[in-house]
Amino acid sequence: METAIAVENLKKTYQPKTRKGVEVKAVDDISFAVPRGEFFGLLGPNGAGKTTTIGVLTTRVMPTGGTARIEGLDVARNPVAVKRRIGVVPQVNNLDRSLTAREILLFHAEYFGVAKHAREAQAQQLLERFELTERADEKVIGFSGGMVQRLKIARALMHNPAILFLDEPTTGLDPQSRHAMWDLLSELHAKGQTILLTTHYMEEADLLCERAAIIDHGKLLALDSPAQLKRSVPGGYLIELMARSGLNDSFANALRALPGVVDVKQEQERVRIYADRAEGLLANAMRLASEQGVMVTDAHVAEPSLENLFLHLTGRSLRE
């Protein structure tokens, strides 16, 4: 498969601005590659280095070490050629406040040399798809967070970029807008768009990304599919059984002996089983229960969250 993004031993160290300041290793020796068509996630807490990494890949930040390539082009050496191939949705609102929503799209396409007819049609189509037609001819001051975010994505798509970069596209959106955004991004990916997204929401990476890199303090801690990442957390799966009667220690001990089980916690009417994997475990537990006369009224399997994974990798919770 063709490589869309290749990052090798990338480093970015910010020098202290004052005498007393300390240098910041915003990106500290990160390597990864993204094949064409992949939906790739960079997951990490505030200050992890997500925006800096995107900054290097989108020519906005000069790396202090290593290389970053977009479709084989060195970002630091060929910034103009790289810019032609990428669409960028930055974390901050950098929409042109002097222009209307439609003009923002049209001028953006004009910067990229899209012909007049094509850009007008494209703008209309994107405004419709992103539900912005009603206020298309207003200036963007006063647009809601969701509208700003949608317009930023529409703008990035105006020149049909090979790779789309999205820096925390759903931060600050209400749940409804967030779900709409997820649908939209899934739709783009389904059409073959290569996407690199950053987020500090576990469920977002889990839901959207084919692979995700977990970064913290500028270092890459893990990189895999969300499912594999979850599997790597010992005891990350949780099976909860609710029972009306018959719960006792021998049942708990029998559960502990089942393959894959890491720990079992028993309360009055509830048993929590922590396990490395879930396959077959629920069936085994139910068989044990009927053998021992335990009346199970409800069962619930919770997949391990990336939240647990982060805790496992760093010893810190994601959300401070």
Next chain:
Amino acid sequence: MTATMLALLHRDLRVARRELQYFLLRVGLQPLLFTFIFGFVMPRLGIIQRGYTEMLLPGILGLSMTLSSMQAVALPLVIDFGWTKEIEDRLLAPISISGVAIEKILVGILQAMIAGLVVLPLAWLLMGVHLSLGLVEIIQLLVVAILSSWLFAAFGMVVATIVEPQQIGLVFNVLLAPMIFFGCAYYPWATLHVIPWFQRAVLLNPLVYANEGFRLALTPQMPHMSPWLVYGGLLGFSLLFTWLGLRKFAGRAVD
């Protein structure tokens, strides 16, 4: 010039046209007041001689044009880099960073030329100065106008990229007041020979070359600086500030 740069110019001109009335007010008001007091009121009162207006006209045009181009470049840049980060969308356009910066300088020059087109006839009519512009003077006027606008557009870029955004108001005041008063707008440079050290010191002020250039083109019969010094000063400072401005712009644009 690339298609991308033309598109950036198109965007800036669209925005400028939309704000034309404010622009006219900004460039027109001060010269209007100036010409009214110095060209009409004071001569009537007999405080200054009629001939003084001839000395003032080039200075007023020079000040209007240079301040226009400086503002046209510096103010949006300070806001962009300091707060809104709007310029990011242009930095992501497929053009080099210097390309974006050069386009900003071109916009400054264009705005200054428009300011000149507004102010020159205004001041001319109100002051009733007799101008006899032949082909040579008109060509000289154009060259001086373009060079002066370029110089101050580039200077605006240097100021906007060096100064911290919080300090820009202060810098404008502290920098502009001496530049204007020592800028030979209200007196010809040639007459300063009575204070030799001052005459030499003001040569450090780029505004002197702009005002003397307009004096050279508009009122050649009055004392003025030699053309070589005028063009040398304008071109030298333009190149210096462009080089410095582009470097500092790139420093601000890329982390």
